Amino acid sequence: NAGVTQTPKFQVLKTGQSMTLQCAQDMNHEYMSWYRQDPGMGLRLIHYSVGAGITDQGEVPNGYNVSRSTTEDFPLRLLSAAPSQTSVYFCASSPPGTDYSGANVLTFGAGSRLTVL
Amino acid sequence: SQQGEEDPQALSIQEGENATMNCSYKTSINNLQWYRQNSGRGLVHLILIRSNEREKHSGRLRVTLDTSKKSSSLLITASRAADTASYFCATDEWDGQNFVFGPGTRLSVLP
Numbered sequence: 001n002a003g004v005t006q007t008p009k010f011q012v013l014k015t016g017q018s019m020t021l022q023c024a025q026d027m028n029h030e031y032m033s034w035y036r037q038d039p040g041m042g043l044r045l046i047h048y049s050v051g052a053g054i055t056d057q058g059e060v061p062n063g064y065n066v067s068r069s070t071t072e073d074f075p076l077r078l079l080s081a082a083p084s085q086t087s088v089y090f091c092a093s094s095p096p097g098t099d100y101s102g103a104n105v106l107t108f109g110a111g112s113r114l115t116v117l
Numbered sequence: 118s119q120q121g122e123e124d125p126q127a128l129s130i131q132e133g134e135n136a137t138m139n140c141s142y143k144t145s146i147n148n149l150q151w152y153r154q155n156s157g158r159g160l161v162h163l164i165l166i167r168s169n170e171r172e173k174h175s176g177r178l179r180v181t182l183d184t185s186k187k188s189s190s191l192l193i194t195a196s197r198a199a200d201t202a203s204y205f206c207a208t209d210e211w212d213g214q215n216f217v218f219g220p221g222t223r224l225s226v227l228p
Contacts, residue, residue, distance in 0.1 A: 110159045
């Protein structure tokens with residue numbers, strides 16, 4: 001089925017390790033983003049991209065890196081994992097101007113649960 | 118933090134009853150959206166209301182927006198057990214392009 005695919009679904013890391021969370025969408029969406037979800041905090045924006053070759057920081061970008069070499073893929077890299085990065089990570093995408101107001105309606109992946117020991 | 122707030126944090130009702138949850142935000146917006154998240158799943162878009170709209174309906178959902186009070190409400194009528202989920206409001210108040218999500222309301226609909 002078309003949509004946003006995230007891998008892996010679960011990951012356990014040790015402090016200091018690095019890893020990449022993968023996100024791929026097959027809907028030709030230009031806008032992609034990464035959020036983290038923590039209990040009682042809602043979702044917080046980490047990084048986003050409005051098209052291939054363009055990325056920008058969100059509310060909580062420290063400790064994370066992204067790239068956007070293709071329209072389909074938007075990987076999130078943890079450079080040196082810390083326990084504070086234990087969270088559930090969601091990738092979301094949207095075409096520009098989903099309705100005539102230009103509002104972005106987001107399609108979310110199923111999430112990646114990361115635990116850093 | 119740029120986040121808005123949902124109220125209540127948790128809500129438990131019987132099947133067939135109506136559920137109302139509220140969202141407040143801090144600055145001006147162009148539009149506000151509501152999303153649902155079932156346990157262990159991603160968020161699913163429910164409804165969008167623009168800043169020049171006061172009320173919008175979609176099936177059993179009714180959303181209102183009061184920009185003077187910087188608040189919105191989501192009403193689910195004739196609730197079902199399948200409506201059990203967390204509900205989040207999201208606004209574009211941060212930069213007009215990206216969305217800020219509140220902490221959510223956990224709704225439990227008891228059979």
